[in-house]
Amino acid sequence: MGRGVAGAGWPSASPPPAWDGLQWRLSDVTELPRVREELRRHTAAQGPVELRDRLLLVLDEMASNALRHGGGRVEACVRRTGDAFLVAVSDGDPRTPPTPAVDRDPSEGGLGLHLIAELSTAHxxxxxxxxxTVWAVLPRR
Known part of the structure; x- marks a missing residue:
């Protein structure tokens, strides 16, 4: 798989099979520091610091988007695939696909989906x- 690119929208696709990992139910962005700390501890011995930083960034972007824009319940998880991690976040808005910002001033935000696509090998x-459910795969190497 090559690097993902966020175009007008994200591709509608199922993620690869994944197992073992962490899962959270979230209701507010104030819970994200606790989630980040749990993920840091869980991945401390599973790869380089750069990988952990990428996982934290992707999870944080996806979860905060879901909490701010998704409505309803939010569930997030980080699981292993054969040689990667799958980050997946579900929310209660099935009618609105993830749509990367286009022609927006970077100071206005909204570039998280572009960043996730750049860091992932599939999304x-x-x-x-x-x-x-929005998902991304990050290689463990």
């Missing part, structure tokens, strides 16, 4: 029932 989203 996408899908709807199941009344939830939307």
């Amino acid at each position: 996408g989203w899908y709807v199941e029932g009344d939830a939307k």
Whole structure:
């Protein structure tokens, strides 16, 4: 798989199989520092510091987007695939796909999806029932 690129929207696709890892139910952005600390501890011995920093950034961007814009319940997880980590965040807005900002002044924010696409080897989203899940795969090397 090559590097992902965020165009007009993210591809609608299922993530690769993943297992073992951490999972959180979130209701407010004030919970994100605790989530980041748990992820730091969990990944401390699983790769270089740069990997941990990328995982933290991707999880934080996805979870904060879901909490601010997704509505309803938010669930986040970081799991292992064969040679990568899968970061997935679900929210209660299945009608609105992840849409990267286009032609926006960077000072206005909204560039997180572009950043996630650049850091990942694959990314996408899908709807199941009344939830939307946005996901990204980050290599462990």
